[in-house]
Amino acid sequence: MKLCRCPICHSDLHLEALVEDEAGRELLHKILSLGECARPVSSYLGLFKPVKSTLANSRALKILNSLLEIYPPSNLLAHALSETVTQVRRNRQENGRIEPLANHNYLKKVYESCKPQFAVIRCDKPKNAESPQVDIDLKKSDAVEYIERMRNLGQLETVKNTESYKLWLQWKEEKLNATANT
Secondary structure, rough: OOOOOOOOOOOOOEHHHHHOOOOHHHHHHHOOHHHHHHHHHHHHOHHHOOOOOOOOHHHHHHHHHHHHHHHHOOOHHHHHHHHHHHHHHHHHHOOOOOOOOOOOHHHHHHHHHHHHOOOOOOOOOOOOOOOHHHHHHHHHHHHHHHHHHHHHOOHHHHHHOHHHHHHHHHHHHHHHHHHHHH
16 A cells, blocks of 8 residues: 655655565564654664665664663653754765764764753752751742743743643642733
């Protein structure tokens, strides 16, 4: 069954061809199960493509498995993959040399440099914090800080089902009521 035309090479894409190869089936299944990381992983796998040929499904599957052994799928991984693809493509364009990646070392550097953007802030209890109300206030302020950071990073959709998000909504409502009453 012909699915569509490839937007890159304009050849026909057939469903049978995708699922005929066992490695292709497994690769497709793994990529689809990655959620937010699926698109960045696909682009990242393209960086391993040899210059004069295509990347075999079995090789792509090995690369993907080794990647998932190092990092679990997460927003941080998706961001690091996107940054890696962007930077490698820019370097290739500037240098004119298109060599396939051999390992994940460049991604490891980018991943480590992106970690602080996705870090969760924790603060210790003040020494005089003995009442339950102070604990609730600390929890709420941590939640507000975390959700505000995620909102600034454009990742608000990923935290909408959390307790922190509910606390943040309460805080926003209290803030809105306070400004309306003044």
